[in-house]
Amino acid sequence: MSRDSSLFVTCGSKTIDNMVIQRVLESFVKYGWSISQNELLCILPVGDAGRYEWTDIPAKGFDLEKYLAEKYRLKEPVGFQLINNDTSFGCVILFFFNHDDKWNTFTITFDLGFERKDTDNGNTDVSWYLDRISQVLEEVELPIFSFEFKEFL
Numbered sequence: 001m002s003r004d005s006s007l008f009v010t011c012g013s014k015t016i017d018n019m020v021i022q023r024v025l026e027s028f029v030k031y032g033w034s035i036s037q038n039e040l041l042c043i044l045p046v047g048d049a050g051r052y053e054w055t056d057i058p059a060k061g062f063d064l065e066k067y068l069a070e071k072y073r074l075k076e077p078v079g080f081q082l083i084n085n086d087t088s089f090g091c092v093i094l095f096f097f098n099h100d101d102k103w104n105t106f107t108i109t110f111d112l113g114f115e116r117k118d119t120d121n122g123n124t125d126v127s128w129y130l131d132r133i134s135q136v137l138e139e140v141e142l143p144i145f146s147f148e149f150k151e152f153l
Helices: 017-028 064-075 126-139
Strands: 004-010 040-045 055-058 078-084 091-099 107-111 144-152
Touching: 004 040, 017 064, 017 091, 017 126, 040 144, 064 078, 107 126, 126 144
Parallel strands: none
Antiparallel strands: 004 107, 004 144, 040 055, 040 078, 078 091, 091 107
């Protein structure tokens, strides 16, 4: 049986720019996650314009700062595949800037369909993901304003 599970997290920051995303990704790496697998990054490329055409590119030579700056300038969602190094559980992480938001919020969507961590009874282990996500966001001083979990069978 196929399931679609997503976790939506709304965060705030004093300033919203591409450097916020870079700090979040670096914190995920610090806490045992990887954005590359077999020397490849799975990303939403610059110019994707919301088509969600995921692309594998070589990790070597990838300029994260340049990529994030261009995605921010184009107001495009930023997307990476994340893998937990200790477990091989993973997710796809998407960042959406709310460019017109006076409260400096942005939404991070975690698509949990990739190597999902389940409970013993077969449901998505939301607590496992929230514990690890919260740890990362606290590290970069991003308060969580709200989160929502959806699962479709």
